[in-house]
Amino acid sequence: MQTLLRKRPTEILKDINMTQTAPILIAGAGPAGLVLALALRQNGVPVRIIDKEPKHHLGARAAGIMPRTLEFYDFLGVLPDIMKASTQPPMFCAYKLPGGTEIEETYPMFLSNEPALDRPYLNPRILSQDINQAVLRSHLAKYDTLVELGTALRDFEDKGDHVVASVVKKGPDGAERSESYVASYLVGADGARGVVRNRLGMAFDGEAYEGLNMVFSDVRIAGLGGEYWHKWGEMSDRMVTLRQTEEGDRFWVLGGGRQMDTANLRGEPESMTQWIADVTGRRDIKVTEVLTFASYKLSRLAVDSEFSKGRVYLAGDAAHIHSPAGGQGMNNGISDAFSLAWRLSLAYKSLASTELMSSYSAERAPIIKTMLQRTTALLENSSISWGKFALKMGPKDKLPLFQLDLHYRWSPVIVDGMREKAPPNAGPNGNMNQGGIVLAGDRAPDAPGLVDLTGNDSSMKTLFRYFKPTHHTALLFTSSTGSLDAFVSALKQVPGGVVRSTVVLPGTASVRPDTQAEVDWRSRADCALKDCEGHAYDVYCVGARGGDVAVIVRPDGYIGAIVKDGEGVAKYFRKIVAA
Numbered sequence: 001m002q003t004l005l006r007k008r009p010t011e012i013l014k015d016i017n018m019t020q021t022a023p024i025l026i027a028g029a030g031p032a033g034l035v036l037a038l039a040l041r042q043n044g045v046p047v048r049i050i051d052k053e054p055k056h057h058l059g060a061r062a063a064g065i066m067p068r069t070l071e072f073y074d075f076l077g078v079l080p081d082i083m084k085a086s087t088q089p090p091m092f093c094a095y096k097l098p099g100g101t102e103i104e105e106t107y108p109m110f111l112s113n114e115p116a117l118d119r120p121y122l123n124p125r126i127l128s129q130d131i132n133q134a135v136l137r138s139h140l141a142k143y144d145t146l147v148e149l150g151t152a153l154r155d156f157e158d159k160g161d162h163v164v165a166s167v168v169k170k171g172p173d174g175a176e177r178s179e180s181y182v183a184s185y186l187v188g189a190d191g192a193r194g195v196v197r198n199r200l201g202m203a204f205d206g207e208a209y210e211g212l213n214m215v216f217s218d219v220r221i222a223g224l225g226g227e228y229w230h231k232w233g234e235m236s237d238r239m240v241t242l243r244q245t246e247e248g249d250r251f252w253v254l255g256g257g258r259q260m261d262t263a264n265l266r267g268e269p270e271s272m273t274q275w276i277a278d279v280t281g282r283r284d285i286k287v288t289e290v291l292t293f294a295s296y297k298l299s300r301l302a303v304d305s306e307f308s309k310g311r312v313y314l315a316g317d318a319a320h321i322h323s324p325a326g327g328q329g330m331n332n333g334i335s336d337a338f339s340l341a342w343r344l345s346l347a348y349k350s351l352a353s354t355e356l357m358s359s360y361s362a363e364r365a366p367i368i369k370t371m372l373q374r375t376t377a378l379l380e381n382s383s384i385s386w387g388k389f390a391l392k393m394g395p396k397d398k399l400p401l402f403q404l405d406l407h408y409r410w411s412p413v414i415v416d417g418m419r420e421k422a423p424p425n426a427g428p429n430g431n432m433n434q435g436g437i438v439l440a441g442d443r444a445p446d447a448p449g450l451v452d453l454t455g456n457d458s459s460m461k462t463l464f465r466y467f468k469p470t471h472h473t474a475l476l477f478t479s480s481t482g483s484l485d486a487f488v489s490a491l492k493q494v495p496g497g498v499v500r501s502t503v504v505l506p507g508t509a510s511v512r513p514d515t516q517a518e519v520d521w522r523s524r525a526d527c528a529l530k531d532c533e534g535h536a537y538d539v540y541c542v543g544a545r546g547g548d549v550a551v552i553v554r555p556d557g558y559i560g561a562i563v564k565d566g567e568g569v570a571k572y573f574r575k576i577v578a579a
């Protein structure tokens, strides 16, 4: 094994057995499945992604993209397209009842924030889920990977070193064709009613929010202005909200409430028009077409503490479902997918330790529990009007809904050589990585004002430009060649491609990108950056740590290790990489 590990992943692939090189099968092409597929393809891992629906899913559904998700999209390279397609969150407009035409109050969903140096995206974006998914698919297509529609996972068997899946494809004539498919791993990103969780025999624990009947629908309405997210009533009683989507006359209906009777409501124009009129008093709102319709009781559900079994993993709604209050469901699923992708990619290349693979559940399950508590508190608090969730939740640039505060400080695969500086109570519910000292397990913050000495582009860069889902980025904060060489030589023991060494020189270091420096930093590491304005040294608290620090940023943008020497580097990678 030792000799195997010295080789590049592509060389390793030639040595290992066929079943290991079989693609990873992803069941479900919702946001979780698509993000996972894209990140795996960027890692050079073959993927087959299937969806049982004959057409791509239509509908606005989860439209709020939170700041942490925007950061993941940045690392995946899809952010520019997402920003172009999306808008800023609209203002809510609440109407007086009865009557329904007089404005009672208007309010923003989120107060707008100036970006911070370490948090470049501090404003959520709004984008209908079907468009979001189309953007993700267009990027996946660049890797020659298309979603296979009309293709359902029926069953599977975990054979220990591979998975055999039973897949059923519906032809255009409606005839079904079954196939046995050999995959190296299977991921159930197959949503709330997924078969994968079911077949694994994992209980979905939780409960319905008693008495909360909800209606979600995409409709066409003629003649209603789109400036606002229109709202009548409250969930404690009866509520209808209408948000205009990207497509002019198409509106997203989210309605429901404890006093709402939806038993006779049907997904057709007359019934919907009547229902909206009953709740809002507005006879002028005419539904001309119903594109999607769903009516059900809200629940919160999650698998207990394991998101995987053997070679089979769960991500997104397949593992946990949330109420729409606070808009966290899809964002959590994307976060699962991003967290799983680098692990599966290393596993596929036979480089992942057992501990790394089990840490997926260890990290995600407590986060999801916390998230469900947060969103339940929002949903059940009758003093918070629908849409005012963010306004009621404290500092506007540190909102828990942004998911920027989540950290994995307690994770079994984190190494903190400076643990004594950790504040007490840094468990899964512990808060924030802003304000306090940044610790291993935290979200790796951004920093602007860096010049890349390795390239010939002298424009200022941000650290985020160097974070990618394909490799660890070891930020080596030092200006001592001895210390740098010790870090780099420890990093060279790590199999090829897993980590990039990046020396970050202080702004005072005597190097300039355009001249021959006294020390050629560029030949000593994969990449050399100069922290011209000192922001990187500042936000990573290098001074407080006494300098010469290695901060190892994982491919998912969280800090895997903060260590002082080569032994610390080795200790971290012993946890991550298979022995």
Ligand SMILES: Cc1cc2nc3c(=O)[nH]c(=O)nc-3n(C[C@H](O)[C@H](O)[C@H](O)COP(=O)(O)OP(=O)(O)OC[C@H]3O[C@@H](n4cnc5c(N)ncnc54)[C@H](O)[C@@H]3O)c2cc1C
Pocket (backbone or CB within 6 Å): 027, 028, 029, 030, 031, 032, 033, 050, 051, 052, 053, 057, 061, 062, 063, 064, 129, 151, 152, 153, 154, 189, 190, 191, 192, 193, 194, 195, 216, 254, 294, 315, 316, 317, 318, 323, 324, 326, 327, 328, 329, 330, 333
């Ligand atoms: C009607 C509705 C309204 C919603 N409204 C909101 C909202 O207002 N705000 C909010 O934040 N969230 C909302 N959500 C939740 C949000 O849409 C989900 O959290 C999000 O889509 C989860 O992403 P996912 O990728 O995990 O699963 P999904 O998006 O559910 O994707 C799962 C995919 O798997 C496919 N699939 C299922 N079984 C199989 C199989 N056996 N084989 C192959 N493919 C399979 C499905 O066709 C589907 O495309 C809503 C959900 C629904 C259903």
Ligand SMILES: *[C@@H]1O[C@H](CO)[C@@H](O)[C@H](O)[C@H]1NC(C)=O
Pocket (backbone or CB within 6 Å): 377, 381, 383, 384, 392, 393
């Ligand atoms: C409900 O929300 C208000 C406003 O944010 C808050 O002060 C209160 O503590 C919450 N109540 C409960 C029961 O969570």
Ligand SMILES: *[C@@H]1O[C@H](CO)[C@@H](O)[C@H](O)[C@H]1NC(C)=O
Pocket (backbone or CB within 6 Å): 454, 455, 456, 457
């Ligand atoms: C540097 O410049 C040359 C030509 O001027 C170009 O071909 C090369 O790609 C550039 N390298 C980088 C790393 O930008």
